[in-house]
Amino acid sequence: KINTQDLLKAGVHFGHIARKWHPNMRPFIFMKKGGIHIIDLSKTVVKLNKACEELENIVFSGKKILLVGTKDQAKEKVSYYAKIANMPCVTERWLGGLLTNFTTIRKSVKKMNNIEKMKKNGTFNTLSKKEKLLIDRLYTKLYKNLGSISNMNHIPGGIFLVDPNKEKIALSEAKKLKIPVFAMVDTNTNPNEIEYPIPSNDDSSKSINIILKYVSETIQKAS
Structure with missing residues (x-):
């Protein structure tokens, strides 16, 4: 009340x-x-x-x-x-486009989720130092903008x-x-x-x- x-x-x-x-x-x-x-x-x-x-x-x-x-x-x-x-x-x-261009935003969220999976299942550790650095940078950027909406599938x-x-x-x-x-x-x-x-x-x-x-x-x- x-x-x-x-x-x-x-x-x-x-x-x-x-x-x-x-x-x-x-x-x-x-x-x-x-x-x-x-x-x-x-x-x-x-x-x-x-x-x-x-x-x-x-x-x-x-x-x-x-x-x-x-x-x-x-x-x-x-x-x-x-x-x-x-x-x-x-x-x-x-x-911009978070709602009106939702399909594209979801693709970026999937990319972020895939990086998380790579880190969990060990695939990330098989990459070269340079690849790890690039992926880490991408993940940081994606997570900052999309981390809080990763559970929004629709x-x-x-x-x-x-x-x-x-x-x-x-x-x-x-x-x-x-x-x-x-x-x-x-x-x-x-x-x-x-x-x-x-x-x-x-x-x-x-x-x-x-x-x-x-x-x-x-x-x-x-x-």
Whole structure:
């Protein structure tokens, strides 16, 4: 059950400086205090519940949720909760075509997995020093970009964005493929672009943490 007091303690209600607001966020703003917009947490609870219900349906049907957060405050949290929920994630740069050119991306993932197999079964040790060096370099590059999505064998059933303003390419690729988008929307974001917007502070690591905690628990329950 979502606890409003916990959201309050985590600072989920703190929005952006009022002059940076997006007018479509008006229904989710409680008041303006000290030049900062304050998010109405009762609306956050409603939207978070709705998002969690749909996430549960998607995961229950056997599909994956791709968690995305490449800003500094989000990286560690996204990686942590994706691991717990056994879901793919992106915390480094979003690779253009990750969704829209998924077949090519999967080929690169297979290449990475094959190198891992070579290292496990001893084939790697039979190679020359130069070959080992080249393969190691390739593996490092592939793992940095694709290691966290190696368990994503199909297009995900949904995508969760910590900050849609920061993850514009991910958002547009998901929309192009009609993948349901779940996202934390701060007061400077257009919620109408998101199918399942969750009004919340997307700049504080405590706020990101608590929203991801609820999302992760929902996914684990449905898995």
